Amino acid sequence: MKKVFVKTKNVKKLITMMNNLKNRDEGIPGMGLVYGEPGLGKTYAITWWALQNDAILIRSANLMSARWLLEEIVEELGEIPYNKFSDIFNQVVAQLIKTPRIIIVDETDYLTIDSRAVETLRDIHDKTDVPIVLVGMGTANKRLQRNKHLYDRLSEIVKFEPFEKSDIDSIISQLAEVEFTDCAKKLIYTRTNRFRQLVKVINRAELLAKANGINSIDEITLKEVLKNDEIDTEPIESKSENS
Ligand SMILES: Nc1ncnc2c1ncn2[C@@H]1O[C@H](COP(=O)(O)OP(=O)(O)O)[C@@H](O)[C@H]1O
Ligand SMILES: [Mg+2]
Known part of the structure; x- marks a missing residue:
């Protein structure tokens, strides 16, 4: 990253x-x-x-x-x-x-x-x-x-508000050393809207890409990343703000 x-x-x-x-x-x-x-x-x-x-x-x-x-x-x-x-x-x-x-x-x-x-x-x-x-x-x-x-x-x-889709896109394009397809980015957006989780997802995806010699993360690969690494991401619809 x-x-x-x-x-x-x-x-x-x-x-x-x-x-x-x-x-x-x-x-x-x-x-x-x-x-x-x-x-x-x-x-x-x-x-x-x-x-x-x-x-x-x-x-x-x-x-x-x-x-x-x-x-x-x-x-x-x-x-x-x-x-x-x-x-x-x-x-x-x-x-x-x-x-x-x-x-x-x-x-x-x-x-x-x-x-x-x-x-x-x-x-x-x-x-x-x-x-x-x-x-x-x-x-x-x-x-x-x-x-x-x-x-x-x-x-x-x-x-500080949770990220909008445009934030996610710009964070991924600036931080990630591997490409994410549009579908993968959309999936990330539905699962996480915080920096800490996003950084974790990018990091895991990069490791996986390196290990498998791929340079683009699509939705299916991303699902593996999210599943295998037990990244704490819940669909954002269910997140409510209690503060
Ligand atoms: N503007 C930023 N640019 C790049 N990475 C960031 C940025 N803000 C946060 N991060 C990443 O997200 C992580 C969590 O952010 P942090 O500032 O600790 O959140 P908070 O203080 O709101 O709990 C940081 O450790 C860093 O890796
Ligand atoms: Mg803090």
Whole structure:
């Protein structure tokens, strides 16, 4: 499989959102939310964006405390954290005022919505005006609505949607090192609309093609791939979104 970053519709929405946050008018709050079901490419996309834009990317962990979060931010800023909580907070604020950098926090579902960690992110935003972007699962939007002070500051919200057929076509043509017939692509679309599964299918199909000396995957071969490798693909009609 080729190592290519695919600019899907979701990725394009994310880029627009990040540009809006960066270029927003004075006085407009600058927090953002990216949410969607697992496997749609959120982490991959924000990691790519963070690298291109020298943003600070933090991955939250279960029951991450405000102090732990601040320490991670300080380390990303290239500093050694002070001891007292208030000192670390002021350290982060001073650094970000001197050199503003966007903060992105992935897996925010680990932070309970009313936790001090979330409040601390809000406080950092209020004191420095740097954009802060939370990335979470399908339920993140609803959960955050419960915290009105935070929700009011979300000026940009992007939902990562399952792929449309055109996304599947462009992902396959950019990533796969083997051809897929139109029927095979249609079958993929009826079975999977997430990146993680799609990458698995492409990878298996490539291995099978190599082992059998074929350079095009048709519907019958693809069915073998889906069957033999127990790829967790259910017809998308039966998928419902509960978030
Ligand atoms: N834009 C992309 N271009 C190429 N591959 C991608 C892209 N987005 C996701 N992937 C592939 O899909 C996998 C799952 O994506 P990930 O970002 O972990 O999903 P999520 O964070 O939404 O659960 C990644 O590990 C990567 O292999
Ligand atoms: Mg993720």
